[in-house]
Amino acid sequence: MSSGTKDEGTRTPRTLEEGERVLVRAKEGESYLLRLTRGTTLVDSLGVIDLTPAIGAPEGVAVDIAGRTFHVYRPSLSDLASQMHRRSQIITPKDALALVYLAGVVPGSLVLEAGSGSGGLTLFLATYVGPAGHVVSYDRRPEHQKVARENIERAGLAGRVTFREKDVTGGFEETGADAVILDLPEPWDVLPSALSALRAGGHVATYVPTYNQLERSVRALRTHGLQDVRALESLVRGLHVGEGGTRPEFEMLGHTGFLASGRKVD
Ligand SMILES: C[S@@+](CC[C@H](N)C(=O)[O-])C[C@H]1O[C@@H](n2cnc3c(N)ncnc32)[C@H](O)[C@@H]1O
Known part of the structure; x- marks a missing residue:
């Protein structure tokens, strides 16, 4: 295993090993x-x-x-995220972590994701599902997915991710997924496919950049009978720490996207 995570279920060795x-x-x-x-x-x-x-x-x-x-x-995960190559807009760590939380991703989860983009979210999902879980990442644009695949290989997590080149409006190939996460412009169009792939009790989460898209996403989650529908925005402010002069950083990422989620009932 070549990343900081050990797939054998043992603790990380204390010394660095050749080949990692x-x-x-x-x-x-x-x-x-x-x-x-x-x-x-x-x-x-x-x-x-x-x-x-x-x-x-x-x-x-x-x-x-x-x-x-x-x-x-x-x-670390933060090192890997900052070393990623980008082709499409990559999700920020604060949003990726909030999606992991909202979608209830835990070690062992089967998570479906669309679209792969540059694999920014895939990196977080593959880390959190652990060696017992799996991520299936869909994208309809091969040139985007190629970058995602390379990024996941560089992170040493290729064994935890299957990439499928497909438009998910036509459906996912898996069923019984624990979570489906949609980072694409029109998640409402994909919701019927997502629900067919999801197990009862599983979560759908969406990520969109505008209020209009958020309203439409939440309306679709409610219309399709999902429960525990939630929406949030994650804002993170860095702090400048100096003895006797600790204060917020002057610059802050003001806007990235809005997250929504819901839970499928039987
Ligand atoms: C904003 S990017 C995703 C970024 C990704 N989460 C990341 O962190 O790198 C959106 C991706 O969704 C893909 N996409 C849009 N609609 C799609 C659909 N219906 N089926 C599959 N992929 C789709 C696009 O090709 C694009 O690569």
Whole structure:
């Protein structure tokens, strides 16, 4: 297993292992997602590097690269999210986490997702379902899904995700899903397909950028008889912490999207 998550159900080893994926980070914050191999490798914008001293060393070990000090870690979810390549608009971590919460995603869940986009939400879902769960990610645009697939492979989570290139208005291929999450412009059109794929008691969650789309999404959830219908927006404000001068950051992400969810009854 190559990400920070161990699929064998054992605890993460204390030392870094040859072949696993690691984050190589400079003090200034510059970081690279690389595979820990023996010998020299050529890395764009770093040149020739040798990570051999990090093999068998504890996480956070310092290595010298071209006279600069870098530290080597197993990548966290936040590291993986910040290292993603983008083709379509990627979901923000605050919204991905709120969707995991609203949709009741837990270890072992079977989650269906549309669309894959760049795989931003897929990364969070694949992490939270754990080794016993699975994510099936749909997109009708192959060029988007290609980026999502590459991002999930780079994160070492390919074993937990199946990608299907398909327009979900025509239906999902699975049944009995624990959750269906819709990040596409017209979730109301897809709701009948989502409900056919969902088990009784499972959750549908939607993510849309405008109030008009939110109203229409919630109307559709209610019309289709879902229960516990909820809507929310997640706003996160960073804090600048300085001794005697702690205050909110001046800049804040003012708007991303609105989330809604409901629960299927038998
Ligand atoms: C905003 S992007 C999703 C972003 C993704 N959640 C992420 O975090 O990277 C929306 C995606 O939905 C796909 N899409 C839109 N309507 C669809 C449909 N009916 N069936 C399948 N995919 C659809 C688009 O091709 C696009 O890639």
